[in-house]
Amino acid sequence: xxxxxxxxxxxxxxxxVLVGITAPAVGIYLVQxxxxxxxxxIGHVAMTGVGLGFLLSTSPVWMAxxxxxxxxxxxxxxxxxxxxxxxxxLAMLFYGGMAGGVMLINLAPTGSNANLTTxxxxxxxxxxxSDVLSICLLAAFVVLVTLGLRRQLFAVSQDEEFARVxxxxxxxxxxxxxxxxxxxxxxxxxxxxxxxxxxxxxxxVAAAQQLSRSFSATFVIAVAIGVAVTVSGTITSYYQDVxxxxxxxxxxxxxxxxxxxxxxxxxxxRARAAAAAQPAGDPAECTxxxxxxxGDEIIV
Amino acid sequence: MTSHPVISLRAVTxxxxxxxxxxxxxLTVHRGEVVALLGANGSGKSxxxxxxxxxxxxxxxxxxxxGTPRRAFRDWARVGYVPQRTTAVxxxxxxxxxxxxxxRLSRTRFGVFRRADREAVHxxxxxxxxxxxxxxxxxxxxxxxxxxxxxxRALVAEPELLIMDEPMAGVDLASQEVxxxxxxxxxxxxxxxxxxxxxxGPLEPLIDRAVVLRDGCVLHDGPPPQAVGQHxxxxxxxxxxxxxAGTEPLRTGLLS
Numbered sequence: 001x002x003x004x005x006x007x008x009x010x011x012x013x014x015x016x017v018l019v020g021i022t023a024p025a026v027g028i029y030l031v032q033x034x035x036x037x038x039x040x041x042i043g044h045v046a047m048t049g050v051g052l053g054f055l056l057s058t059s060p061v062w063m064a065x066x067x068x069x070x071x072x073x074x075x076x077x078x079x080x081x082x083x084x085x086x087x088x089x090l091a092m093l094f095y096g097g098m099a100g101g102v103m104l105i106n107l108a109p110t111g112s113n114a115n116l117t118t119x120x121x122x123x124x125x126x127x128x129x130s131d132v133l134s135i136c137l138l139a140a141f142v143v144l145v146t147l148g149l150r151r152q153l154f155a156v157s158q159d160e161e162f163a164r165v166x167x168x169x170x171x172x173x174x175x176x177x178x179x180x181x182x183x184x185x186x187x188x189x190x191x192x193x194x195x196x197x198x199x200x201x202x203x204x205v206a207a208a209q210q211l212s213r214s215f216s217a218t219f220v221i222a223v224a225i226g227v228a229v230t231v232s233g234t235i236t237s238y239y240q241d242v243x244x245x246x247x248x249x250x251x252x253x254x255x256x257x258x259x260x261x262x263x264x265x266x267x268x269x270r271a272r273a274a275a276a277a278q279p280a281g282d283p284a285e286c287t288x289x290x291x292x293x294x295g296d297e298i299i300v
Numbered sequence: 301m302t303s304h305p306v307i308s309l310r311a312v313t314x315x316x317x318x319x320x321x322x323x324x325x326x327l328t329v330h331r332g333e334v335v336a337l338l339g340a341n342g343s344g345k346s347x348x349x350x351x352x353x354x355x356x357x358x359x360x361x362x363x364x365x366x367g368t369p370r371r372a373f374r375d376w377a378r379v380g381y382v383p384q385r386t387t388a389v390x391x392x393x394x395x396x397x398x399x400x401x402x403x404r405l406s407r408t409r410f411g412v413f414r415r416a417d418r419e420a421v422h423x424x425x426x427x428x429x430x431x432x433x434x435x436x437x438x439x440x441x442x443x444x445x446x447x448x449x450x451x452x453r454a455l456v457a458e459p460e461l462l463i464m465d466e467p468m469a470g471v472d473l474a475s476q477e478v479x480x481x482x483x484x485x486x487x488x489x490x491x492x493x494x495x496x497x498x499x500x501g502p503l504e505p506l507i508d509r510a511v512v513l514r515d516g517c518v519l520h521d522g523p524p525p526q527a528v529g530q531h532x533x534x535x536x537x538x539x540x541x542x543x544x545a546g547t548e549p550l551r552t553g554l555l556s
Contacts, residue, residue: 028392031391031392032390032391032392033390033391034390034391036391149411150411151401151402151405151408151411151413152405152411154394154398154402155402155405157390158390158394158399158402159383159390159402161350161353161355161381161383162381162383162402162403162453163402164353164354164355165353165376165379165380165381165463166376166377166402166403166405166406166457167374167375167376167377167405167406168405205392209392209393212393213393213395213435213436213437213440214393214394214395214398214435214437215392215393215394215395215398216398218392218393
């Protein structure tokens with residue numbers, strides 16, 4: 001493993017592992033809430049943060065974090081108060097964020113479209129020392145929230161109305177989910193890129209669902225898939241000289257396809273086991289009972 | 301024990317968009333009562349329940365739970381809620397145990413589960429006859445079984461008040477029986493119940509009082525209404541699906 005001799009590859013691999021853990025860990029709640037594309041929206045908004053970072057010559061990671069957190073909170077507010085035009089407001093937020101980023105980065109003295117591309121699609125060589133520190137801190141926050149509050153986030157994402165009656169602070173938890181998703185986007189930004197980060201939040205979860213019946217198993221398998229594809233994708237990217245983000249996302253989709261094919265016989269066996277578990281008096285075929293029961297009466 | 305009503309709505313109004321859905325509802329439920337909220341589709345009965353739990357904002361009037369204004373009410377472990385089944389479908393598989401456990405959060409501190417909480421989950425599943433399906437995915441369940449899981453989720457915190465929105469909708473006969481029996485046990489042990497029903501159906505013997513809504517107004521508040529229309533016609537058999545299997549339906553008609 002000669003690639004570990006290079007400091008930039010050590011940093012890239014560490015960042016890749018953290019992305020592999022955090023992206024599915026947040027993504028599972030987004031998928032559960034049926035907001036699978038929220039990560040994509042935040043990625044667009046984060047562009048403005050990157051542009052601001054260049055313009056003000058501050059760290060693009062922290063600027064992107066600040067702007068995408070703001071964007072995520074705004075998206076959550078639109079969801080509360082938005083009525084019929086909510087989706088239009090979101091569209092304006094996404095594309096405004098994207099256009100703002102492109103504009104700002106071109107205004108910045110140090111910025112160029114080449115810089116922009118590394119943020120959009122990820123790049124191994126650009127993960128700097130200070131980036132690694134920021135990514136570690138942000139990832140720690142994401143893990144703390146997604147694991148520590150898993151029961152609360154599960155309840156809110158599963159059934160918001162019911163969660164309200166258990167006394168959970170539903171709005172605060174929704175906001176926290178949005179903020180955590182925004183933080184994850186910036187964690188993933190360096191390695192996978194802003195335009196592809198959403199894939200890593202959603203596809204490992206979808207792949208894990210092919211094997212699992214429970215939320216906890218889905219969580220564990222999705223994170224395992226996430227780490228496997230980010231690490232193998234980063235290594236492939238190094239040896240083959242291909243972009244890491246694209247490699248990782250294609251590997252994730254390959255994992256999804258492979259698991260779907262593999263899981264088909266498993267699903268059939270489960271269906272058979274479930275059929276065998278039915279009480280013997282419940283045949284699969286229709287047979288007419290000898291006597292009529294109360295429930296057979298038709299109410300007019 | 302105080303003599304506060306468990307639920308009290310006074311002149312409650314609510315709008316969805318610009319359309320008034322509740323136009324000044326009065327509703328009082330006392331301790332130990334079983335009250336059915338009846339009415340046609342769009343009469344406001346689900347909205348009325350959702351104002352009580354705070355899901356729909358009210359534009360006027362006052363709501364109190366256990367004598368406390370709803371906005372200041374924090375003691376949610378005393379309330380069990382069964383929403384309409386369609387609201388509770390997530391995009392990720394979850395087991396029966398995982399779903400029911402989320403109902404116990406109101407009794408835990410920061411969501412940390414102790415042994416007593418796990419035992420409560422098991423007890424609630426036994427109450428609705430789903431303990432043998434504890435590790436199954438809820439996606440593999442029938443509509444009626446799913447409804448039983450949602451009722452277990454409401455019962456797991458051992459609430460004093462149960463609020464249910466159309467618990468019998470789309471529920472198979474076997475599950476209706478389990479449901480009626482579970483509800484009777486709860487009522488016998490002193491639980492107060494407010495439920496939205498489309499028709500009285502198999503729960504009729506349990507119900508003390510019916511409140512009928514029409515166009516967001518209370519039309520009737522008193523004993524459950526007599527069957528009218530087709531239901532009162534001669535020839536209408538009054539069927540109790542929870543009667544023991546094999547018993548003949550009660551025949552009141554002349555034609556059968």
